[in-house]
Amino acid sequence: MTGPEAIPSAGASAGSVSVVIVVEETPPDAAALTSWGEALAALFNDTEFVLIANGVPSGVALALEALTGNLPDITVHFLAERIDHDTAYLVGLDTAVGDWVLLTELRTDRLRALRDVIARLAEGYQVAIAVGDESREHSPIYSVLARLYFRLYRLSTGRAVLVPPAALRLYARAVALYIAGSSEGEMLIKAGSIAGGFPAVVLRYPGLAADPPRWRGLRGSIAKGVHELLSASALPLRMASLVALATGVLSLLYSLYVVGVYMLKPDVLQGWTTLSLQISGMMFLFSLLFALMAEYVLGIYRGISPRRRYVIVRELRSRRQRQPDRLNVVDGSGVFRLGMPVENTP
Amino acid sequence: MSRPHPPDVDAVVIGAGFFGCHIALELRRLGMERVILADREAGILRRASYVNQARVHNGYHYPRSLGTASRSRRNFPRFCAEHSFAITGGFESIYAIARHSLVGASQFAAFCASIDAPCRESPAHLRRLFDSDLVDTAFIVNEVAFDAAALADDLLARLSAAGVELRLSTAGRIEAADPAGADLSLNGSPLRAGWAFNCTYAALDDVGVRLACPLKKELAEIALILPSPVFAGIGVTIMDGPFFSTMPFPARKCHSLSHVRYTPHAAWIDPNEAATSTHSRVTKMLRDGARYMPPLTRARPLGSLYDVKAVLLSTERDDARPILFESSAVSRRVISVLGAKIDNIYDLLDVLAHHDWS
Numbered sequence: 001m002t003g004p005e006a007i008p009s010a011g012a013s014a015g016s017v018s019v020v021i022v023v024e025e026t027p028p029d030a031a032a033l034t035s036w037g038e039a040l041a042a043l044f045n046d047t048e049f050v051l052i053a054n055g056v057p058s059g060v061a062l063a064l065e066a067l068t069g070n071l072p073d074i075t076v077h078f079l080a081e082r083i084d085h086d087t088a089y090l091v092g093l094d095t096a097v098g099d100w101v102l103l104t105e106l107r108t109d110r111l112r113a114l115r116d117v118i119a120r121l122a123e124g125y126q127v128a129i130a131v132g133d134e135s136r137e138h139s140p141i142y143s144v145l146a147r148l149y150f151r152l153y154r155l156s157t158g159r160a161v162l163v164p165p166a167a168l169r170l171y172a173r174a175v176a177l178y179i180a181g182s183s184e185g186e187m188l189i190k191a192g193s194i195a196g197g198f199p200a201v202v203l204r205y206p207g208l209a210a211d212p213p214r215w216r217g218l219r220g221s222i223a224k225g226v227h228e229l230l231s232a233s234a235l236p237l238r239m240a241s242l243v244a245l246a247t248g249v250l251s252l253l254y255s256l257y258v259v260g261v262y263m264l265k266p267d268v269l270q271g272w273t274t275l276s277l278q279i280s281g282m283m284f285l286f287s288l289l290f291a292l293m294a295e296y297v298l299g300i301y302r303g304i305s306p307r308r309r310y311v312i313v314r315e316l317r318s319r320r321q322r323q324p325d326r327l328n329v330v331d332g333s334g335v336f337r338l339g340m341p342v343e344n345t346p
Numbered sequence: 347m348s349r350p351h352p353p354d355v356d357a358v359v360i361g362a363g364f365f366g367c368h369i370a371l372e373l374r375r376l377g378m379e380r381v382i383l384a385d386r387e388a389g390i391l392r393r394a395s396y397v398n399q400a401r402v403h404n405g406y407h408y409p410r411s412l413g414t415a416s417r418s419r420r421n422f423p424r425f426c427a428e429h430s431f432a433i434t435g436g437f438e439s440i441y442a443i444a445r446h447s448l449v450g451a452s453q454f455a456a457f458c459a460s461i462d463a464p465c466r467e468s469p470a471h472l473r474r475l476f477d478s479d480l481v482d483t484a485f486i487v488n489e490v491a492f493d494a495a496a497l498a499d500d501l502l503a504r505l506s507a508a509g510v511e512l513r514l515s516t517a518g519r520i521e522a523a524d525p526a527g528a529d530l531s532l533n534g535s536p537l538r539a540g541w542a543f544n545c546t547y548a549a550l551d552d553v554g555v556r557l558a559c560p561l562k563k564e565l566a567e568i569a570l571i572l573p574s575p576v577f578a579g580i581g582v583t584i585m586d587g588p589f590f591s592t593m594p595f596p597a598r599k600c601h602s603l604s605h606v607r608y609t610p611h612a613a614w615i616d617p618n619e620a621a622t623s624t625h626s627r628v629t630k631m632l633r634d635g636a637r638y639m640p641p642l643t644r645a646r647p648l649g650s651l652y653d654v655k656a657v658l659l660s661t662e663r664d665d666a667r668p669i670l671f672e673s674s675a676v677s678r679r680v681i682s683v684l685g686a687k688i689d690n691i692y693d694l695l696d697v698l699a700h701h702d703w704s
Binding site: 015016045046048075094095096097098099173174177181315317326327328329330331332333334 | 412414417449452453456457460559658660666667668669670693696
């Protein structure tokens with residue numbers, strides 16, 4: 001390098017981007033990281049790759065360490081144990097600091113869609129999602145169950161899950177933080193719209209393949225489904241509260257019935273009225289208490305900000321950055337200049 | 347067609363702010379014989395170089411713009427060493443991360459580690475300054491403030507020693523330009539210069555140069571306060587979304603207070619627009635600030651400084667605050683410079699040192 005020179009930055013106004021990639025059994029391809037890094041460098045001022053090593057085996061950990069030694073702008077967060085794939089994405093959203101956060105797998109056929117998606121950001125969208133026209137291949141039973149579940153989810157939360165699933169998800173920083181801090185974050189990253197106030201656009205690209213299906217096993221799928229439904233909606237607790245209230249009302253009615261029988265029927269067994277009134281009275285009190293407690297629990301639940309529990313046991317960073325000698329000087333077109341190497345500066 | 351007459355001077359720099367003064371000095375160092383530095387004010391460093399938070403950046407301010415952060419971090423030690431006479435250290439600089447901030451506490455700590463900037467969680471007695479419902483974590487960082495008056499005194503002496511002709515109370519304008527130089531007027535008197543530098547900051551698009559890079563201007567208020575004794579020796583910055591800052595302001599021996607919502611009074615893009623008169627918002631700044639730092643209620647307002655701030659429209663949405671170095675489309679010998687942070691001056695000097703002056 002002989003002195004300051006211009007470096008390309010077509011999207012000077014686009015700010016910085018963090019690309020979140022979840023790594024499990026296979027480390028990301030170095031060539032793909034390089035080509036995506038170059039493509040993103042032309043579209044954003046700064047790029048970082050946030051790799052969430054989700055309870056990876058030793059071989060993958062070593063490969064990731066080698067990647068940070070060879071490639072720029074990579075941060076690897078090693079999670080102590082394997083967590084759900086979607087939750088691992090949320091760890092990435094939680095740790096990424098770019099103005100934009102991109103969730104995707106690094107496939108070269110997605111780069112064209114990426115450029116198009118970024119071009120749409122100029123219209124003011126805070127969420128831009130690219131989907132293809134093909135659903136993932138699951139067994140017919142799983143597909144039917146999934147469809148039913150998503151319908152139930154939409155009924156209870158009012159939020160629709162994207163089908164086919166997203167191939168590229170680009171969130172503005174405020175959106176990424178909202179998702180990371182939401183108790184239903186795992187489902188929000190599957191949805192086309194996130195929340196009021198975040199303009200979103202879903203762009204469809206024929207032939208754009210979704211990520212391959214991830215089979216959690218029947219037990220895992222059911223557990224995740226129940227967990228998501230319970231954490232996304234207060235409906236189950238509200239239902240329990242209503243059932244308790246209904247039980248209380250029925251107990252009260254039954255008490256009146258018992259009194260009526262005692263007053264109108266001549267052959268009532270001795271002790272029946274006392275016992276029945278005692279039982280129905282207790283039921284009424286317990287139901288009322290349960291309904292009140294359920295409402296208080298609901299209030300407490302809504303007042304607590306959700307915190308996901310995960311442990312990052314180790315963190316690695318690339319030894320070099322893509323633009324280490326970039327001066328903080330731009331020309332009229334927003335192109336940054338490179339400076340002299342450190343050892344040559346006075 | 348008549349040929350333009352040879353230049354009267356090698357270069358004219360319009361605008362004697364921190365960047366304008368350093369450019370004039372650098373041009374002399376590069377061998378230009380006659381360099382004129384003109385400013386419409388009666389002294390140097392009277393406007394944006396003075397009316398700001400007086401913060402010497404060490405990168406902490408830019409967790410979402412690693413480029414700007416790493417340059418600030420790299421320039422910080424050099425700036426402090428070369429301007430030690432104007433540096434006010436010896437105070438605890440605290441960056442407090444608000445809940446629902448655009449950058450979380452763990453993210454801020456990770457970011458500091460990534461640019462190798464020292465940062466540690468604040469001790470309990472400082473933590474008590476903040477409302478724990480609104481502030482997540484507070485970090486003690488290594489940041490200092492500068493005394494603009496001391497910088498001005500130093501630069502005045504250096505300009506004189508370097509032989510830069512300083513013309514104060516002189517309004518400069520670039521009337522025309524051609525490949526060989528620029529025709530200017532200084533207080534109406536014509537002058538031809540081999541090179542013309544437009545360093546007028548908020549007047550960058552108002553001295554006869556058409557900019558390719560549009561500017562957004564804001565009428566900004568920096569309040570000056572006498573904080574309660576608990577803030578003695580403390581500078582606080584609350585990040586990021588809700589954002590305000592109270593820092594020592596050495597030039598007036600008090601604290602400055604700026605607030606993301608109340609510091610900008612008006613904003614405009616059209617160069618022909620101008621700020622309208624306005625009332626101080628220091629009460630609002632103090633009231634909102636006191637939500638996060640209750641002891642701020644006991645601060646006493648001393649007055650406010652107002653000036654027009656300029657930012658590049660292209661970087662308004664992100665955190666980056668680069669220096670603009672733009673050659674005019676009419677002549678490459680007319681260069682507009684919009685400085686951002688004074689500690690980034692070395693990046694500009696690097697560009698000047700390797701510029702094609704032929």
